[in-house]
Amino acid sequence: MTSNDTFLRLAFNAQHAASRAQTDVPLSLRRERLLRIQAMLARHDQALALAVQADFGVRSAQLTEVADLFLLRAMLAQTLSDLPAWMKPVKVPTPLYLQPSRGFVQCQPLGVVGVISPWNYPLQLSLGPVICALAAGNRVMLKPSELTPATSALLAELIANDFAPQELTVFLGDAKLAAEFSSLPFDHLFFTGSTTVGRLVAQNAAANLTPTTLELGGKSPCIVDLSCDITSAAIKIVHGKLLNAGQTCVAPDYVLLPAGQEAAFSQAFAQAVADMYPRILGNPDYAAIISERHHARLKGLLHQAEAGGARLEAMAVGQTDVTATKYSNDASQASHASHTGQSQMAPVLVFNAPPDCALLTEEIFGPVLPVLTYDTLDEAIQYINARARPLALYWFGQDTQAQDQVLAQTVSGGVCINDTLMHLVHLNLPFGGVGDSGWGSYHGEAGFKRLSHQKSVLVQSRWASGKLLYPPYGQRFDWLIKAFKRWL
Missing domain, CATH: 3.40.309.10 (Aldehyde Dehydrogenase; Chain A, domain 2)
Known part of the structure; x- marks a missing residue:
């Protein structure tokens, strides 16, 4: 085990323990974390644009605004506004044979989400998945691209100033570190990049049965x-x-x-x-x-x-x-x-x-x-x-x-x-994407749901008729099945 692997494991273990100690993450805490991201962008947008420009050599602050920062601001505004509605349990219709019970779907945090982001839009494609993951109540480990070192280093510094490592933390390194990162037993791993690298990420995640979202390329x-x-x-x-x-x-x-x-x-x-x-x-x-x-x-x-x-x-x-x-x-x-x-x-x-x-x-x-x-x-x-x-x-x-x-x-x-x-x-x-261009979707409510566990809940009524289908089976059972066949 390398020193990097040991460091990653320790950081993951800390986030994992924190996520299991607090499975119910209230709306107030989720909003507060998102507001910290929003304030960070407001305070440091110019510095971040300069870092992107330094990494590319030629890339105006206006281009970074329209291609990176604007979308992040829009995502934050929508998420902060709509998150209370997204978090509410959603009632679902109950079929006749289970009435008068009731059912609903409850979204819960997955736990620890890993994010591996690319270099082409180093702010949007790093913080966009992070916003979705925090909105869903998760802890997040972020590995940005080594091809934009100034931007990645500044993101790491700013996030360390505003977040505890058990909430959100950044890891800097090359492809070797990315491979070790993708081998951690995350509750979900989010990767944006090429189809070739996406296949490797999916293979590493599969060893831990880690579900993935792969945002890949394509012609x-x-x-x-x-x-x-x-x-x-x-x-x-x-x-x-x-x-x-x-x-x-x-x-x-x-x-x-x-x-x-x-x-x-x-x-x-x-x-x-x-x-x-x-x-x-x-x-x-x-x-x-x-x-x-x-x-x-x-x-x-x-x-x-x-x-x-x-x-x-x-x-x-x-x-x-x-x-x-x-x-x-x-x-x-x-x-x-x-x-x-x-x-x-x-x-x-x-x-x-x-x-x-x-x-x-x-x-x-x-x-x-x-x-x-x-x-x-x-x-x-x-x-x-x-x-x-x-x-x-x-x-x-x-x-x-x-x-x-x-x-x-x-x-x-x-x-x-x-x-x-x-x-x-x-x-x-x-x-x-779909097929070679990836799997899983995000942005808006789709991203919130992708990085949540959608737990099915059935609340049985005291008047439940299910016991009528209990053994021993006989004439009553045959009559009920015949009736259900007519209703279905």
Whole structure:
């Protein structure tokens, strides 16, 4: 057993003992813990945004506000308002053969919840699950990403100032520590990250029969219908694709476009980029790629696709007139290194990508967008259904019959019609994946229930008729069963 493992075990044991000593966590205490998170964000939002900027090299405070802090503020406001209603026992109808008993469902804390969070939205994806877990009355151990060391360290410091270790505590470390963390016998383990790592987390958790919520990635498609305004669609697709430079789990991963619309889409895409990002390089609103390793991976994906015959169009950079131009691996055109070594990467459209290239088989997680064409909607749907189920699906158009066909004939974690990303910020919609894109949902009441034990309670009446079905069985039993058959 390593020193890290020993330290983790001691911390877990302390939280586990505290959770068992206080199985009934009152509303007042849950609200007070959430208010501490709310106050922490209010006091230190600027410092947290600066830490995120330091980790990325280029990422404006405004981008962190809209992509991280705004959603956390909304989650806290909704949870503080609705938590009393969520905690109330829910009565359920009682079937005729059990009347006059009554039944209800009572939500209770699970105990100790582990949270492993990623680097791309290091505040939202760390504290969002924490908010759900605290609202459900749990103790929480958080392991944030080592790829955002400044943000993770500041979170650890701020949380240690406001919470006792038995309530909420943070552990800093690399992948080895994450593996040890995921092997703890949590009452629930919440992981956000890649599908590859998610499989390992699920395997570690399974050894302890620990239930998991896995928020993974996936190749989220955009279907552009013939009935849509391609200019309007391009604006929404650019926003969804280039927020955080494409380093978003629900970013559009590829576009399915009616054949013959390639030139129109390319022009509309370039114009939308120009409108949102008048310049790419040095623009603080256009985030840097998180690391040189990740940047090299993206360039490798482009090189492989181009070698297989793909046509690459990069948005020209370093000028106010952003236009589509032939992509080059020349770093002066394709990227720009920040003072910390991270790089900004120009958006690239990819046409005619080989079917077996990595761009079409791996999650991209960057500002690269393959564009595929289709002749019929059935063909587009078949393409999607032949692959792993995506985390999100986007459809653009005005043809309601085509829209309904897509909704009925595809399965994805979530769907957004005539927009991208926005279903994620609708807190009354459960957010989560399906299949390779994950399992379990959170946000709003869905998150509260996911991280609660929903205990079934039946209160028997003194007038219960169940004894009529006790042995010894005979003519009375046969009569009652015959009567129940008529009623059911």
